[in-house]
Amino acid sequence: xxxxxxxxxxxxxxxxxxxxxxxxxxxxxxxxxxxxxxxxxxxxxxxxxxxxxxxxxxxxxxxxxxxxxxxxxxxxxxxxxxxxxxxxxxxxxxxxxxxxxxxxxxxxxxxxxxxxxxxxxxxxxxxxxxxxxxxxxxxxxxxxxxxxxxxxxxxxxxxxxxxxxxxxxxxxxxxxxxxxxxxxxxxxxxxxxxxxxxxxxxxxxxxxxxxxxxxxxxxxxxxxxxxxxxxxxxxxxxxxxxxxxxxxxxxxxxxxxxxxxxxxxxxxxxxxxxxxxxxxxxxxxxxxxxxxxxxxxxxxxxxxxxxxxxxxxxxxxxxxxxxx
Amino acid sequence: xxxxxxxxxxxxxxxxxxxxxxxxxxxxxxxxxxxxxxxxxxxxxxxxxxxxxxxxxxxxxxxxxxxxxxxxxxxxxxxxxxxxxxxxxxxxxxxxxxxxxxxxxxxxxxxxxxxxxxxxxxxxxxxxxxxx
Numbered sequence: 001x002x003x004x005x006x007x008x009x010x011x012x013x014x015x016x017x018x019x020x021x022x023x024x025x026x027x028x029x030x031x032x033x034x035x036x037x038x039x040x041x042x043x044x045x046x047x048x049x050x051x052x053x054x055x056x057x058x059x060x061x062x063x064x065x066x067x068x069x070x071x072x073x074x075x076x077x078x079x080x081x082x083x084x085x086x087x088x089x090x091x092x093x094x095x096x097x098x099x100x101x102x103x104x105x106x107x108x109x110x111x112x113x114x115x116x117x118x119x120x121x122x123x124x125x126x127x128x129x130x131x132x133x134x135x136x137x138x139x140x141x142x143x144x145x146x147x148x149x150x151x152x153x154x155x156x157x158x159x160x161x162x163x164x165x166x167x168x169x170x171x172x173x174x175x176x177x178x179x180x181x182x183x184x185x186x187x188x189x190x191x192x193x194x195x196x197x198x199x200x201x202x203x204x205x206x207x208x209x210x211x212x213x214x215x216x217x218x219x220x221x222x223x224x225x226x227x228x229x230x231x232x233x234x235x236x237x238x239x240x241x242x243x244x245x246x247x248x249x250x251x252x253x254x255x256x257x258x259x260x261x262x263x264x265x266x267x268x269x270x271x272x273x274x275x276x277x278x279x280x281x282x283x284x285x286x287x288x289x290x291x292x293x294x295x296x297x298x299x300x301x302x303x304x305x306x307x308x309x310x311x312x313x314x315x316x317x318x319x320x321x322x323x324x
Numbered sequence: 325x326x327x328x329x330x331x332x333x334x335x336x337x338x339x340x341x342x343x344x345x346x347x348x349x350x351x352x353x354x355x356x357x358x359x360x361x362x363x364x365x366x367x368x369x370x371x372x373x374x375x376x377x378x379x380x381x382x383x384x385x386x387x388x389x390x391x392x393x394x395x396x397x398x399x400x401x402x403x404x405x406x407x408x409x410x411x412x413x414x415x416x417x418x419x420x421x422x423x424x425x426x427x428x429x430x431x432x433x434x435x436x437x438x439x440x441x442x443x444x445x446x447x448x449x450x451x452x453x454x455x456x
Contacts, residue, residue: 033365
């Protein structure tokens with residue numbers, strides 16, 4: 001048999017394998033399990049076994065791999081992220097987080113049950129904000145609407161790890177529950193060593209937002225077929241701005257169309273003072289034209305001095321020509 | 325590069341119970357199961373500041389006191405470099421274990437070149453080889 005002669009292009013092609021190293025930051029003590037004793041204990045308590053085993057790496061990786069922006073990530077990288085996770089346990093009827101509070105971590109329910117509660121839907125604003133995380137609502141509960149029921153393996157709060165918006169829903173446990181959490185800073189550290197994930201996260205978030213746009217009755221987007229709406233996803237950017245940051249000024253080139261996802265935008269117009277004394281330099285007056293909230297859009301006029309009052313997320317690059 | 329556990333010693337059950345009360349899993353344990361669970365952690369390992377830990381793949385650890393830092397080395401396929409970085413800190417009450425996959429892949433692999441050949445067109449050859 002004739003063997004193939006292969007000439008390698010690169011003499012040294014090193015393939016690195018992910019690994020986690022654990023160091024003691026200070027003198028530390030670790031309780032260490034006895035494998036046999038722990039296995040016997042878990043075998044004798046199958047109810048506890050589910051929760052305990054769920055905390056161990058391999059189970060968490062499976063749960064992590066269900067999160068859209070982590071799908072397709074190499075198993076070894078998921079394994080690294082799994083080691084970074086923390087755990088939280090809560091009794092029944094406890095609040096995991098409240099609507100309108102700052103979010104700083106994503107949760108995966110390992111065992112137990114929880115419900116997602118949101119205030120009654122009041123039009124586009126709430127719908128658009130909540131489209132970041134939840135689908136359509138289905139049931140009412142006093143002042144709140146039960147948006148979803150959560151069971152083992154379900155995740156929530158993931159938006160908090162990549163944008164600074166307040167929680168859009170309240171999560172309450174309906175029975176004793178164990179969660180795995182990934183904090184925002186932890187996730188940023190993970191992204192620093194695994195940069196390919198950022199692109200995926202942006203793409204997933206944009207898809208979610210755009211999938212809701214057509215149902216919100218925004219005149220600008222009315223009549224766009226679903227396929228074309230999907231194409232818009234590629235042109236959408238998520239902009240996060242600081243309080244009192246000027247988004248654009250009167251006279252700037254109007255090349256973007258914005259939809260507010262979260263926060264408030266103040267619209268102002270500068271007006272020249274009519275001064276009888278023509279020799280004096282006129283100081284322009286700023287007149288408030290109103291405040292825009294989540295669900296409102298602007299930028300199609302490109303004419304006003306616009307200054308926001310709260311954190312804002314907008315959609316951009318939805319050009320008028322694309323929408324015709 | 326060798327990891328280290330400086331000292332290992334036994335600890336009284338009551339002390340172990342106190343440490344386990346700091347874990348989230350404690351919520352799942354009543355008094356009797358808490359005692360049983362604490363018996364599953366018969367020894368305590370101590371590590372000095374700056375030492376790297378070598379975790380046993382089959383064991384579970386609960387941080388009783390101190391802080392641990394996790395760092396990693398990851399391949400960046402686009403940049404063809406390895407990213408090194410701090411990942412996170414683990415504090416008392418955190419439960420840690422070594423992921424199974426890591427046990428299999430903790431060394432650098434040096435390769436000259438890799439080829440991926442679709443098996444379909446080669447099936448007559450591989451069938452022959454199997455027959456031989």
